[in-house]
Amino acid sequence: MHLLRSRKATRHIPLVLLGGDAESPSFSLGTVDTMDKQVTKNDLVNLITRHGRQSPHAPGMTVLVIDDEASVREYIRECLRGQGYRLLLAANGRDGIQAAIEHDPDLIILDLMMPGLSGFKVVEELKRHPTACDIPVVIFSAKDLTREEVMRLGQEVEKVLTKGTTGRADLLRELRSMELLYPVQARLMDSVLRCYNLRYRQLRLTQECNRAERYGQTFSLVGWQMEAYDAYVKKYGQHWGVAALREIVELVNSVTREGDVLVRSSEASFMLILTGTTQTVAERVAEKLRLRIRIHKFPLAGGEVGNFTASFGCVQFGMGAFTPEDLVAQLNARVAFALKSGGDRCVCGDEGG
Template sequence: AVQPAPQEAISLNFPWVKETAPLILIIEDDIQTIELLTLLLTQAGYKVAHARDGEEAIEKTRNLKPFAITLDILLPKKDGWEVLQELKSDPLTSDIPVIIHSIVDNKELAFALGAADYLLKPLHKEELISKLEEISTAKGRKILPLSILIIEAEEELTNYLKDIFEPQGFYIYTGTTGKRGIELATAIRPAVILLDFTLPDMLSYDVIKEIKENPSTRDIPIFILTERDLSVDDRLNLVGKIERIVKKYSFDTKELISHIKELEILYPKRAGLIDELTGVFSHRYFQIRLAQEVERATRYKLPLNLLLIDLDYFDQYVKKHGVYYGNLTLKKVADLIRKNIRGSDVVVRYGGDSFAIILPNTIVSAALSMANRFNAIIKNYPFMFLDSQVQGHITASIGLTFLDGQTTEELILCAEKALAKAFQKGGDRVEVYSKEHEEKEKILQQ
């Protein structure tokens, strides 16, 4: 008989669970735990599939190739230890991170067999989501785009706003009443709320009050949408509770989008601009901030330098010692860099095992000195399992470039070329981008 194709994921109508969302395979035989994990993971934006015993777990892992796995130990047919050992010994599944979630406490065995992390029942939601986000960040997953909640009774204006924001890459959620708006704000915790001043079911003041009194939503910036100028009393009542008052249909589209983008800088964590694993700024923040610094340096004729730091052969380190120790190393590298920069400097996680540092108002010689210092700090720090690395240390290749009339994208490309040159020369070094050297190399290659 022909076997039916395995179910790829449970279908749930959460608006934030997209087709591109990472798939988590829950390997668990307890119905209540399955339901709880499914609810928590889908609410956090993941797709979910299930396996109820050890044999089904191995088969579904091979067929579905999930992004990550949560694994119970007490399973029928094959227990969790057998499943983990089989998955980690199979080249097709060995790289899939596994989080043990069980009442059985044996972390040493779990890590020895290749588990990415170990959580004891009963389930702690924040801890599980945190572990999955660490794995997601380590694998270089993108942060979800900025989301906007529009609480507006008038469909025409809602569609008008959607036409403005959706082409800019924003996720849009809508509610036509105050009550629905409050429910959505609590459920999805958007980055920004656009609120109609005149709602059919509630006073806008009451909506704002409920949002601001809820610890999970009180930090969300609110824009008031109104057809008329507000009175002095209205404005006084809104002081400190909203971000801005916007007149319907008469606002400058570019200005509003620009202001919301500025909020990403003001509220970096809410906007997904903080890298959850390392605690430094994310690549999305880097794109915004570097463009601002390039514009400022060009306008005021100030020096600007950019450093790219990439850990040498780090993929081999993670493959040999696992995601858990790889994440510990990345956290420590971020911490070392952060402790050795000035207040005006900006450090971001540029990629899976790379960091970028924006050095405003810094001359090249000073930037080079800082780059050499970062190189020495990383090389001399006693990370775990140093002897397994090619050079007997965790080392870094560093590319440095300075602003000399380039666009933001060109500046990044120059830094990447310098970084590639440092790695090609064996790593553990700093290379400064030189346009003259690049042109000479092009001539030699012809």
């Protein structure tokens, strides 16, 4: 248990003790449940499904900063304070490589001009390592790169930022962009359904609103709530409830474009971010999904099938909502109105708020 909690890859995984006693002080390392060795098959499946779905949200990206200047390390620490990042610091290239291999960070911020082992050498050694080679690297340096140095770095780094001209807001913006490029490493994926989670929704909506205001573009949101999901789980078990949600994800992927973004908003509600799409088009997408869900046969044990209906809403940026918070509030109001007015319908106008 100590080893599991000490490793990045396993520290956030729920632990269920087989035949253990949850009251014992020796089991204080993040245990979330206990299970009798005589557990039935159904109870076992439900327990695993429950903890797979309700496991605590992992923290944001782990960022390793490799820089020989203490003032720069402290500057980056202050920039990232309170932003949800876990920070690792290394004062030279050799220690940085060791930290990258041992801790497997999600992103490396690297200085180029360091005594002993330069940033160029650090990049070369990292890219030769079987696991560290996949860690994205952002250069943060005061050096003006020559053409030869740019060629030397090639495709091995994601971004080059300049010390002295990159402020806190610039650094945070670049890190947020990196998170969107690497959603798995940044814990922006729902681990059960393999779609995006709420944290990704927040980052992406902010990005889409900024882009829409800057370039005069638009986008729309489609949201929906699976109706009577709790009753479905109570009747058939959590395993089959999660199986139905996975079918929903497959249904959505089959009728949307590659660039559309599916987010799990809560246990049984979802949102689609439709870039470059008007509300009229979004309404057609919502109606198509609503009908697909209504006629779909969700598999159950013994060859039986279950059924669902869903309440939908849709909104467009610029039509009464210009911020992520306004868009989500307007969308939630329309979904709630659809539920309150009988369900299995889509509300996209002012009647839903």
